[in-house]
Amino acid sequence: QKEVEQNSGPLSVPEGAIASLNCTYSDRGSQSFFWYRQYSGKSPELIMSIYSNGDKEDGRFTAQLNKASQYVSLLIRDSQPSDSATYLCAVLNAGNNRKLIWGLGTSLAVNP
Amino acid sequence: DAGVIQSPRHEVTEMGQEVTLRCKPISGHNSLFWYRQTMMRGLELLIYFNNNVPIDDSGMPEDRFSAKMPNASFSTLKIQPSEPRDSAVYFCASSTGGRELFFGEGSRLTVL
Numbered sequence: 001q002k003e004v005e006q007n008s009g010p011l012s013v014p015e016g017a018i019a020s021l022n023c024t025y026s027d028r029g030s031q032s033f034f035w036y037r038q039y040s041g042k043s044p045e046l047i048m049s050i051y052s053n054g055d056k057e058d059g060r061f062t063a064q065l066n067k068a069s070q071y072v073s074l075l076i077r078d079s080q081p082s083d084s085a086t087y088l089c090a091v092l093n094a095g096n097n098r099k100l101i102w103g104l105g106t107s108l109a110v111n112p
Numbered sequence: 113d114a115g116v117i118q119s120p121r122h123e124v125t126e127m128g129q130e131v132t133l134r135c136k137p138i139s140g141h142n143s144l145f146w147y148r149q150t151m152m153r154g155l156e157l158l159i160y161f162n163n164n165v166p167i168d169d170s171g172m173p174e175d176r177f178s179a180k181m182p183n184a185s186f187s188t189l190k191i192q193p194s195e196p197r198d199s200a201v202y203f204c205a206s207s208t209g210g211r212e213l214f215f216g217e218g219s220r221l222t223v224l
Contacts, residue, residue: 032211034211034212042217043203043215043216043217043218044203044215045215046212049211049212088154092211099160099168100157100213102154102155103154104153104154105154
């Protein structure tokens with residue numbers, strides 16, 4: 001069973017701090033990794049994608065990928081109350097049956 | 113540009129009734145996905161279409177669920193007969209190339 005694991009949280013950080021969200025996956029052949037943000041009562045929206053080992057930065061967001069450890073993370077710098085949401089990790093599995101496998105999400109609360 | 117459009121936004125029905133959910137994908141997107149989201153199981157892929165053809169329906173729970181995509185701009189997900197355990201938020205998403213998914217606002221189904 002191919003799985004994506006996330007800590008459900010809630011993760012609580014003060015405004016201005018760095019929030020660190022983690023995700024592990026079981027399919028070693030996975031090549032594409034995504035972070036989606038989902039506000040309460042809303043639909044998921046893509047905020048970051050990463051395909052190769054290392055860091056990828058976009059504004060206050062940094063995605064980190066370590067394929068050897070099967071680990072992908074999302075760092076949010078200078079966290080704002082508007083970042084409070086559930087963050088979903090999604091992994092595109094390898095092989096012919098290329099489907100996104102989703103984690104259950106980590107709930108983040110940024111406290112003013 | 114309009115995003116993915118789903119209807120109805122909310123549906124309350126009684127057990128045994130037929131439920132039809134509708135989706136209009138983003139124009140030009142060739143892949144369409146139906147997901148179900150619950151607190152316990154997260155986002156579950158029910159079925160996806162590529163160029164209007166069903167590619168993978170292994171996530172459809174049972175024969176009570178069916179989906180169609182008669183043309184590139186319309187898809188339906190039907191549940192007949194509905195059961196209380198079908199209560200969830202159903203999302204439709206579309207994409208080109210299967211990487212970034214654009215989600216509709218979802219249809220919240222409650223089966224009494």
